[in-house]
Amino acid sequence: MAEALRVGIAGLGTVGASVARVLREKAAELTRQCGRDIVVAAVSARDARRDRGVDLSAAKWFDDAVKMAETADIDVFVELIGGDEGPAHASVKAALEAGRHVVTANKALLAKHGVALAEIAEKKGVLLNYEAAVAGGIPVIKTMREAMAGNQVTRVFGILNGTCNYILTRMEAEGISFDACLKDAQRLGYAEADPTFDIEGHDTAHKLSILTSLAFGTRIAANDIYMEGISNITQADIRAAAELGYRIKLLGVAQRTESGIEQRVHPTMVPTASVIAQVHGVTNAVAIETDILGELLLSGPGAGGNATASAVVGDIADIAKSRPGFQHAPVFGWPARELRPYKKAQMRSHAGGYFIRLTVHDRIGVFAAIAKRMADNDISLESIVQQGAGPETEAQKTVILVTHETTEAAVRKAVEGVTKDGHLTDKPQVIRIERAE
Ligand SMILES: NC(=O)c1ccc[n+]([C@@H]2O[C@H](COP(=O)([O-])OP(=O)(O)OC[C@H]3O[C@@H](n4cnc5c(N)ncnc54)[C@H](OP(=O)(O)O)[C@@H]3O)[C@@H](O)[C@H]2O)c1
Secondary structure, eight states: OOOOEEEEEEOOSHHHHHHHHHHHHTHHHHHHHHSSOEEEEEEEOSOTTSOOSSOOTTSEEESOHHHHHHHSSOSEEEEOSOOSSHHHHHHHHHHHHTTOEEEEOOHHHHHHHHHHHHHHHHHHTOOEEOGGGTTTTSOHHHHHHHSOTTOOEEEEEEEOOHHHHHHHHHHHHHOOOHHHHHHHHHHTTSSOSSOHHHHTTHHHHHHHHHHHHHHHOBOOOGGGOEEOOSTTOOHHHHHHHHHHTEEEEEEEEEEEETTEEEEEEEEEEEETTSSGGGOOTTEEEEEEEETTTEEEEEEEEOSSHHHHHHHHHHHHHHHHHSOTTOOOOOTTSSOGGGOBOOOBOOGGGOEEEEEEEEEEEOOTTHHHHHHHHHHHTTOOEEEEEEESSSOOOSSEEEEEEEESSEEHHHHHHHHHHHHHTTOBSSOOEEEEEOOOO
8 A cells, every 4th residue: 555645734723633533533444535545743722721622632743833834744735724824824835845736625825826836736746626615615716617617617606604694594484683693692602702704795705716817818907806894784675575485695706797807796786586596594505607608506504613524635635546647637626837927807897787775855756866877877777665674664765676787887876866965864774696506
């Protein structure tokens, strides 16, 4: 039998401890599949005394993850510390430069330094595997990187953050407010104490930036992503969406358009009958549309120790099975030097349908004035109704508009006009509608 693959794990938290446990519990199966043993030869975390729920006494302990990456007797460095700088970045870079394979679950790191790290990996002829970084246990990286060669992707979109999907699912199912759902998500461990990163869309944007690169062969550009979170979604929106045959999801969408590549993260209305609308709770899903394949939807557990460990262990097993001297698949599907600078489509030119909810003074002429502002901006309306869903009083009413395909620029201008007219009693709500089968 071939020599054992020696693994060093940096970070022994939710994911790292699960990976160590799975490698131990599944050792016999993995050896049979890979044709060699996989052993945890080194570990690193902050606190050497903490019980990790798995016996790590045979592994050499390192206080310093960078030192472990540089000097430990290992073939694979597994980074499960987190963060886009600091020890995560330094240790991954050091491991690649030392000619070791790397496995990571760190989307923040890849969103910021992915291309530079891929260049080092490819130069050194080692693997940089990161299946767990996007949508946890769903094998979307392998699918896009290895199973779709020759396909031209037109759009990739998905539910990439379990916390947001959990909150939106409960808001709809139980009719409770965003704040109440968020508190519950925190109590159950689905949301961080500081949830900003999840609910304002940053986490989704990091994952989307990686998918964009795989889909279009572009250099990762996470800072270019248009981003809106879910914190201003109200029960009035959820109810109005349901009445119109839609469900609200936080989607990350990357799309090839005439003016470049559009990357956006925002609450989105998807048809209730579409497949992506059936993805509930903490589950994630990614839809990929291509010229050859048509539409593919992958869904499954997007986070948690076990699901994430499943993807990390899969990445380690791929390295165990790889042949020395054999050319590896490029990190982002295209060789890093082939990744093209990315031409950004401006959000103002985004084309699609829009849902607009306006809370207005109950006065004669308001309805007509709103319709005129829309017409002045060439917005064709699918429907305009006075609705009972909003905070109704004697003095104010809710008007819901659904547009046919128009542009973001036109909608912004029309809503600005309505606001200037002085008819609104509250902030206007605008939610984009996404085409989905
Ligand atoms: N949790 C998930 O469901 C999930 C899903 C997908 C991807 N990920 C990604 O997986 C990574 C790890 O996440 P996690 O949830 O497992 O985080 P976590 O529970 O907070 O664990 C982080 C680990 O890193 C260790 N650490 C911190 N600073 C260190 C340093 N300077 N040197 C060595 N170790 C250090 C900590 O040590 P101590 O334990 O001693 O404090 C801890 O064991 C992140 O990149 C995250 O984005 C997580």
